[in-house]
Each structure stands twice: as C-alpha cells, then as structure tokens.
Amino acid sequence: xxxxxxxxxxxxxxxxxxxxxxxxxxxxxxxxxxxxxxxxxxxxxxxxxxxxxxxxxxxxxxxxxxxxxxxxxxxxxxxxxxxxxxxxxxxxxxxxxxxxxxxxxxxxxxxxxxxxxxxxxxxxxxxxxxxxxxxxxxxxxxxxxxxxxxxxxxxxxxxxxxxxxxxxxxxxxxxxxxxxxxxxxxxxxxxxxxxxxxxxxxxxxxxxxxxxxxxxxxxxxxxxxxxxxxxxxxxxxxxxxxxxxxxxxxxxxxxxxxxxxxxxxxxxxxxxxxxxxxxxxxxxxxxxxxxxxxxxxxxxxxxxxxxxxxxxxxxxxxxxxxxxxxxxxxxxxxxxxxxxxxxxxxxxxxxxxxxxxxxxxxxxxxxxxxxxxxxxxxxxxxxxxxxxxxxxxxx
Numbered sequence: 001x002x003x004x005x006x007x008x009x010x011x012x013x014x015x016x017x018x019x020x021x022x023x024x025x026x027x028x029x030x031x032x033x034x035x036x037x038x039x040x041x042x043x044x045x046x047x048x049x050x051x052x053x054x055x056x057x058x059x060x061x062x063x064x065x066x067x068x069x070x071x072x073x074x075x076x077x078x079x080x081x082x083x084x085x086x087x088x089x090x091x092x093x094x095x096x097x098x099x100x101x102x103x104x105x106x107x108x109x110x111x112x113x114x115x116x117x118x119x120x121x122x123x124x125x126x127x128x129x130x131x132x133x134x135x136x137x138x139x140x141x142x143x144x145x146x147x148x149x150x151x152x153x154x155x156x157x158x159x160x161x162x163x164x165x166x167x168x169x170x171x172x173x174x175x176x177x178x179x180x181x182x183x184x185x186x187x188x189x190x191x192x193x194x195x196x197x198x199x200x201x202x203x204x205x206x207x208x209x210x211x212x213x214x215x216x217x218x219x220x221x222x223x224x225x226x227x228x229x230x231x232x233x234x235x236x237x238x239x240x241x242x243x244x245x246x247x248x249x250x251x252x253x254x255x256x257x258x259x260x261x262x263x264x265x266x267x268x269x270x271x272x273x274x275x276x277x278x279x280x281x282x283x284x285x286x287x288x289x290x291x292x293x294x295x296x297x298x299x300x301x302x303x304x305x306x307x308x309x310x311x312x313x314x315x316x317x318x319x320x321x322x323x324x325x326x327x328x329x330x331x332x333x334x335x336x337x338x339x340x341x342x343x344x345x346x347x348x349x350x351x352x353x354x355x356x357x358x359x360x361x362x363x364x365x366x367x368x369x370x371x372x373x374x375x376x377x378x379x380x381x382x383x384x385x386x387x388x389x390x391x392x393x394x395x
Contacts, residue, residue, distance in 0.1 A: 017190045018141070021129050024084065024186035025148045028121055031091055031179035032060075032114075033156025034163075034172065035098065037235060039111070040355075042169045048104035054359050056108050057236065061351035063115025064122070068348065071119045072127075072341025080128035080194025084187035087121030090114070091180035098173040119344075121183065126324070126340040128194040146321030147266045150313070154259025157235065161252045214342045217327040219388040221346030223282075224323040226381035227289060228350025230374040231316040233358030234296065241367045242299075249302045257309035262317040269318075273325055281322040282385055286378050288314030293371040 040053040048056065074083055094114035101107040126145065133141035163172035242251040292311035295304045323346075327339040361370050 014144075015132065017192050018129060018132055020186050020190045021125055021132070022145060022148045024183045024190075025125050025129075025145060026152050027179045027182040027186065028088070028091070028125065029149050029152030030156040030159070031095065031176040031183070032118060033153045034160035034176045034179070035095070035114075036160070037157045037239065038160045038164045038169060038172060039098075039107075040236070041164070042098070042101075043104050043107055045169065046101065046104045046107060048107075052104050052108075054355060056104065056111055057355050058352040059108055059111040060115040060118055061348040063112045064119040065345055065348040065352065067116050067119035068123055068341050068344055071123045074120075075123050075127040075340070080124050080131070081187050081190060082193075083120050083124040084128070085184050087117045087119075087124060088180050088183035088187065090117030091121065091183065092177050093117075095173045095177035095180060099170040099177070117180075122344050123340050124194075126344075128190075130340070131194055132192060144266070144270070146317075146324060147263055149320065150262040150266075150317045151259045154255040154257075154262075156255075158252045158255040161239070214327070214330075214339045216330050217339050217342040219384055220323045220327050220330075221342050222384050223346075223381045224319055224343070225346040225350045225353075226377040226384075227285065227316050227319045228347055229354040229357060229377050230289065230293060230371075231312065232351050232354030233361075233374055234371075236355040237358045237362050237370070238296075240362065241370060244367055245300060247300060247305075249305060251305060253302075254305055254309045257306050258312050258317065261310045262313035265313055265318065266321065273321060278322065278326060278385075279389065281318065282382070285315045285319040285322070286381070288312075288318075289316070289378060290375055291315075293375045297368065297371040 036057075040057040043053045043056040071083070071087075090113060094110050094117060097110035097113065098107065101110060129141065129145055159175070160172055163175055238251055238254060242249070288311045292308045292315055295308035295311060299305050299308060324340070324343050327343040330339070357374070358370070361373055365373075
C-alpha cells in the first residue's frame, strides 16, 4: 500500500522585502492620516471659511482620484521602487509646504500636490506587495497589508490631534514630512525593484478606459466606498460632535482602540480571508457598521465611544482587507496595478464624499441625526452587491 503523500508546505507569507514594503506602507499612511483631522482646522486658522475648509480637506482625495488611473498604469509598466520614491518625495515636499503656508490658497495648492503623491505611492506599494505575495496567500498577505493601513489610520490621526494641540500645526506637518522621508528610505532598501510583469504587447496597449480601471473590480470598489463614507465622515467630525455634546473624554482614544482591536482581529482571522466567502464578510461587516453608527449616535461617554471603535474594526477595517484581496484575485497579478487603482478610487471617493456629506449633515441637522443618516449607505452597498453576486455565481 503506497504511503500517503506529505502535504505541501504553505508558501512563505513574510519575506524581507514584504516586511519593508509593509513598514513603508505604515509610514506613508501615518503621514497621510496625521494631516486628515487637522488640515481643515489649519485652513480655518489661515482665514478660510467652512466651504474652503471642506475643499482643502477633500482636495487630496479628489486629486488622487484623477491621478490614480495614470499611476496605476505606470505601476504595471515601470519599476515600483521608482514610483514609490517619486511619490514619497512629493509627500515630503507637500508636508513641508503645509508647514510654510501663510494663506488658504497656498494650503490648497500643497494639498493638490499631496494628492498626486498619494495617488503614486498608494497604488505602487499595494501593487508591489501583490507581485511578491504567493497567489494562494493573497488574502492573508493583503490582510496584513490592510492591518498596516488600519494601524496608520489610527496612529496618524491620534498623533496629528495631539501634536497640533501641544506643539502646533506647523511642527505636526513636519512630523508627517519625516514619516514620508522614511518611505523613500525603506523603498530604497527593498531588493526586488518591482519591475513590471505585463508583456511587451500589453505595455503597448493604447490609453482607453479599461486600461485605466479594472471593470471587474468596480462593484467591489463601490461597495467599499459605501463603508468608507461613514468612516471618513466620522473621522472629520467626531471631535466637533463630541465637543458639542460636552464629553469629558478625549475622543482621540477612538483611533488607538480601533487600531489595537483591528490588529488582534486580523491576526486571529488571517486565514479566514482566503477561506470565507464575500457574502460572509458582507453580513458581518454590515452588522458591525450599523452597530458602530448606533453607538456613535448615543455616545456621551467612553464606553460607547470604545464600543464604536471596536465595531469600526469589524466593519470598515475588515472590509478594507476583504475587498482589496478580492480585487487583486479577480484581476490577476498582471493587472494588480489596475485592480488597486480601481480599489483605491473607491477610497478616494469615500474620503471626498464622506466629509462633504458629513459637513452638510453637521451644518443643517441636529447631531442626533448625523450617524443614522450615514447608515443609508448600507442599503446602497447591498443593492450593488446582490446583482454582482448573482452574476458571479452564474459564472
């Protein structure tokens, strides 16, 4: 009787280059998120009114939305290291420019430059990582990548709020510039330069819509955008709403709680990203998102704030990894740049639309209605997912 064949060992998930790329991701997102909760306030300090404050806050994501298709095309056709260095360099310049601004117009210009760097480096790092990951470990790898993003999205805002309150806006932006410089250094240390996998014929493909976005990933990107709108609206107005409610709690603790919980959950569930269906994650993340919004609606003290942070990890935090892993898997490694471009377009729109909707709600309605109305994004997400899921099942 023949002896049973030994099971093949799973492909290695973490290598030196992957760890360096994840570290660069953390520094990049920390630099970006450090400015997110304080840039509007700085614009107001420079004399901007509410409309211009919102425009400055959303200018980065709007710029990135238009630049990202070109960046994604470049990510599939040139060295990822080169694109990371360019993006990191633009980030350094933009944040130093923030620190030197004397009026809102200068700040808006710096924000637009920051958006170009954001488009280059976000697509580049995720595509670079996707090239190096074994395809059978894509879900777990993107889960860890998402963890770095989530940690940065927690550490960055908390650092920005605390730094601006203690040492001022301008020194806070210089901290972001130092983090962006670290991205350049880490990119230079990666041995695999991330040269393109696309064939020569594919690289000569003329510029058309399908060469700028991955059509198969669009539904996933829009679904994630629906989770992003409440997240970014809350990120922009949590401090203001807490102040109106006269909460004695330092609301900046929301972000570290969210980060720690997300890190634990992603480590515990790392293998589920490759085994559980998208339907499972839709149900789970939707329930957590609605629970988060309910907690924030009635938030008056630390317990409900902490509960909202925990549920944010189970909604936006988990959905970010699930959607990105599905995007790359559907498109394939040779289209990883376009897949990530399309995925990040959903984030860009969420980052732009969320604060705009939040601003309109904050200005025109009592704060008790702020979070319940943001919950309307969930039916929209399901209205997109159900027909997409039906088509995928037939195929």
